[in-house]
Amino acid sequence: MLYNGGTAGTGGGRRRLGAAVAVLCSLSPAYAGAQFFREAPVLAQRVAAGSLPPVERRLPDNPMLLQPLDRPGDYGGSWGLAMVSRYDGLLLYRTIGYEPLVRWDPMWTRVVANVAQSFESNADASSFTFRLRRGLRWSDGRPMTSEDVVFWFEDVLNNPDITAAAPSILRSPVAGARLETPDAHTLRFTFPAPNSLFPLQLAAGQMERGPTDLPKHALTRYHLRYNPDADREAKAEGYRDWVERFLIKSQLLRAPSGPDALLRRRDADGTASLPAEPVPTLEAWVIDRLEAGSPPVLVAERNPYYWKIDSTGGQLPYIDRIETALTTSAAELPVLVRAGRVGLQARHFVVNDLAARALAEGGNRYRALPLLPTDANTVPIVFNLTHRDPVWRTLLQQRNFRVALSLLIDRRAIIDEVFGGKGEPYQIAPRPESRYYHQRLAHQYLDHDPDRANAILGGLGLDRPDADGLRLLPDGRPLSFTVLVRRDRPDSRKAMALVARQWRRAGIDAGIALVDRADTHNRIQANDFDAMVGHPEGGFDALLDAYAFAPLNWSSYFAPGWARWAMNSSDPQAVNPPPSVIRQIETYERIKGVADADAQHRMMGDVLDIAAEEFFTIGVSLPDAGRGVVRTDFRNIPKVMFETWLYPAPAPANPPLFFIERR
Template sequence: MIKRRTTLGLLASAIALPRLMLPRDAMAAGTEPEILLEKITAGTLPPMIERVPKTPRIVNLAAMGRTPGSYGGSIRILIGSQKDIRAMFINGYARLVGYDEKLSFQPDILEACEVEGEKVFTFRIREGHRWSDGSPLTSEDFRYTWEDVVLNEDLRKGGVQQELLADGKPPRFEVLDARTVRYSWDAPNPDFLPNLAAALPLILLLPAAYMKQFHKTYQTEEQLKTFMKKYRVKKWVDLHIKMSRQNRPDNPDLPTLDPWQNTTASPAEQFIFDRNPFFHRVDENGMQLPYIDRVVLNVSTPGIIAAKTGGGEADLQAQNIDFTDYAFIKDSEKRYPVKVKLWKRTQGSRVALLPNLNYGDPVWQGLLRDVRVRRALSLAIDRREINMVAFYGLGKESADTVLPESPLYKPEYAAAWSQHDTEQANRLLDEAGLTGRNEDGMRLLPDGRLAQIVVETAGESTLETDVLELVTDHWAKIGIPLFIKTSQREVFRNRTMGGEIMMSMWLGLPNGVPTADMSPSPLAPSTDDQLQWPVWGMHYLSLGQFGHAPELPEAQKLVDLLKEWRRTADNAGRTRIWHEMLSIYTDQVYSIGMVNATLQPILHTSRMQNVPEHGLYGFDPTCFFGVYMPDTFWLGDKVS
């Protein structure tokens, strides 16, 4: 469990009833996965009692309202590109510390995590824990990752990443014994555990025994050159990075702690992930997880994945299908042994308009930075029509903000400038100086140009263009013509950073179900990929080396509050900061949300058990299927 030596007391898991003391002889007598029997019989793989840590993570499925399962079978998942194999890392969701279904912290790979004042974090490794190749997991793996990777000036030219800084300083790292390490800061670092639990987490743990062969400190120059030639890289740094990628598991030889391990080298059109025989979780009956032996990822063109899913080519699918595909995919239940469920998406808005406050055109930049213009554009949108047309009325009309499932939710955040009021929108635009109009009634800029807003998208969903067609009609009523432009995702992001995109359509807040313990960074200029203020975000991300600070006082206030949150150790203080930031963000309309609490189709083979009927689906914090533990899904004979 996670211990906090503060007034917060003990953080408990949603599945942590009184701790299960599973006898070792129960595991020793447990049934082995059939796929492993040949190796066990041949003596090339030890029996379960020797593969699983002495204190495994025990998943009490009955307490979760699910059914203990049986071993076997394989499932198919469709992915849009080879890069999308990272979905296995996200969905597998093996983390040092992770979230449970109620979004409380839970030690996972770690046996225990003790936190003192959000400054000192002591990690205890499970005794007997092993990497997927059978090598022991020890403090040396943490030490190697910290001293030889994070602190290596060649591998980390920008220095220690910001997520590991508290008041601009990195932690002190200590090895206390073979199973215990400690990270200590002089100032609080409340973002540390959330970063470890994230979909793409901080990497503090690499398999040292394997990775040392690619590191100049431990390998001869001659052998490094041989490896560089073999793996087609020019520098040892590139070699080390390529061979160590955990969040994109395309190196089949890299030992892992995930439930399934890749067995296929890139490039390939199909990737096969087999069960990790040393995985650290077991169910209450002593059966080692995962239940399912193999996951097969088939690469397909993104635009036809929905059609293939509805055509019976997937056994578990959520990525690359959307609510617009629901009717077609649901109809596949009549033709194939599949089940389609609807989960709630976690974004603050399913689609949102993001005015680029760093847009290069000085006239438009001034207008987009005028809160009256942003409020007017929001008020002009008929969210009820969008909800009814695009989501059959099943979503919730709202500003871009947190959902009712979050303890931080307040109705006033959802209502902020989101009511449909064309009259007030016209009045605000007049007050902002956009009084001139052409013969068609469209507004003119102060320099005489047509006040046309160009909204760009990555062109990855018909939903975006469908919604924008409706918004085109809404904005025409306030004299603002809208032009839709699509481009590829990489080009799209680069052009935004360069100030070339006026406004974009993207997802709203990535995490609409936060707790006060989660970072409020999406509400403030904090990264260069935030489409409404990438230059300001780069300034924060680079610690002032690049970009520049926000010129708008309200945006700078959000930055100041984010910094204050990172210095705050108590829950009450973090909650206060969250509410102040949510109030500013929604009142200033830095993103124009439309509809949230929309639904995500989840298709699975009807034989698959333990897939929840309802769930929250998103990248962070639920890691797609991750917090629902796909390693506990299993294939039975009955229809679920």
């Protein structure tokens, strides 16, 4: 099956929304046959000085053509962004780092070619062939070939010292997935069983570096296989071993955002200006340096070898550089807007409608950027159903206990007080716009019914109050637990405080602990938490976000022990799931072997049926539309964008086409 520029998306819901989304920017097939090209003035100056080859020698034989939304842009200027905390590196991935083999089109309706100029699968979707663009170059001018992908696959992904677990884009390399490279421009991934979701997973947001992110020629010096002295050199530089040095030089995980991780230098702490480790990339902008200040600013300069052009032959990107402020609190963002230092950003501004305050600070220099919501819930409350404490585990696995807690929540009061009356009571379930909408999962146990809840709790033997009026566990301890809430999500904190107050009236004590994103991740992997406000995924594409409804991976916060079992049943810390959950996991595995979208939809319906019957998680309300901010001189900006991790906005809307209008 040849993917002629792309393949259908995973949901009819996307197609239904498409007519309402005024995103006119289209991704054309790869450009061919151009005789003349334009380039940025700063690059033309370098060509004239003899320090850079002419633009036609820097582009591949078949550059990728992007059609501007408004018009071909003006070259120049800086795009300001703002990170928050030391675990916000995904902001850069979602703006300048999204260059996979294949990607989403701007409308999020299909997967289209990207680094690979074409791709195809065999009849049963067990083998996928990608053809790279000939003449494609890394940002240092060196050719990018299939050898770079082999380096990622063999020396990183399949090296247990570096990669403990395979990323979601592969079923599991150790289970038999293979990569063949018939020539320098051809890749063939073969799986031991059909894996029809592979192109979609390649296009979706990825926490880990992927096949197109690791230049072999720049990283082998840090790898023990290629450099026998790598371990000694790493220790001499202060690293624990060669693996630690390789991890920071390759920047394998995208999320860490301390100066050391961003610059790929262990000596960077943000107090001094430093250059970045010169590791080349295929991205439109290359991280170049950190400029010390309050806050420090990370600077990325345009890639002279970027391989995409506009409809007039102009080499992209239009904007010269990206300047990212490394802040410690979201409260600093409106201040940056007031100073005009944010160009376009949705991340963080959509939380607590920070955009409203920022727009007030920015005045007429800014406008709102409407964001189509794809989250499943405003406050996804998840309990650790595989709790290490056997008494708590037994209680939390009682479906009726979770039902009672849901019935104790006055959702309308929370919606009015925290969310300005916007939204409707809703459980954690696919949204009504999704083709995976599930009426029972979305609407069960939403009534505020304390009498029924108290009767259920009494039936569970939780009716003996202590001196403080708290119900008691079977072993006599008070029914008291802690809910983890991310520090950077003030709405979650406010809403959870109201939920806790409502639970307390029924003799249940829920304390709130504020944690950072990294702390949350670590606590999940250690199975060391009672409950938390989790991520709101699963609202639009339940097929790729199935972990929100079944324990499939680390993002299935409601049961990390069951998730361990799903990922590796022989894991000593795995917890055996009940039969219904095993059916869920097995059904989802079978979905990967089905290429027909309708059959996938029916099988995913079975997974959601079990989720509805088990009622793993509790939601509060359906999120309303959000807003980001964009400076009014920015052009080629879609009128509205999706806001979700699967479609790592704004990246699929083609930021290299964004430009700053000269005035």
